[in-house]
Amino acid sequence: MTDHPDTRRVPVGVLAERRPGVTAWSDEVWRIVDVLEQAPDLPAWTLLRQADGRALFFAGQADVMLHTTDTDNLKHNIESTQPSIWVVLRAAETSPGMVLHHATVDAGEVEAIAGSGSDLMESLPMPPWLLAQVQTYVAQHHRERGFWKRRRDGGGDWRQKRQEEEE
Secondary structure (H helix, E strand, C coil): CCCCCEEEEEEEEEEEEEEEECCCCCEEEEEEEEEEEECCCCCCCCCEEECEEEEEEEEEEEEECHHHHHCCCHHHHCCCCCCCEEEEEECCCCCCCCEEEEEECCCCHHHHHHCCCCEEEEEEECHHHHHHHHHHHHHHHHCCCCCCCCCCCCCCCHHHHHHHHHH
C-alpha cells in the first residue's frame, strides 16, 4: 500500500522501563518513559541503564503517521488540555519480553488498538517538538466538514406504509 502524497511520517525513538512487579500475579511491570526526537543509532531493545532492579531500554524507533483524513482527530488532540502521544508495546517470546508495536497521536487509532486488550498502551504528554509538527500539519491540511445527513431511499413512516398496504 502506498501512502498519500500528503501523509507525513514523524520518526520517534521510544524509551521503556522494566521494573519488578509488586504483586504475586506479575513478575515485572513495563512502562513507556519517553519519546525522543532523535533516536539513537542503537538496535532496538538495547539496555541503557540498570539499577535497583529497574532496567531502561531503548525500545526502538516508530513512525507516527499523520494522514489528511485524520486531521479532525489530530486537531482535537492538540487542542486538548494535555496533547498526548500513545505508544503500544506487545508481549513477545524474545528477550526482553516486549516489542515496540506502534506510536500514534490519533485518538481514533488508539481506540481501535485498545480493543485488542493484550497490548500495553501508554499515553505520554506530547513533546513540544512533536506538538509543533502536528500543529503545522493540521494547519496545512485540516478542512472543516459540515454535518451531512443521508437521505433514505424510499424513506417515510412505516406506519403510513402499512396503512396504505391495508387499504
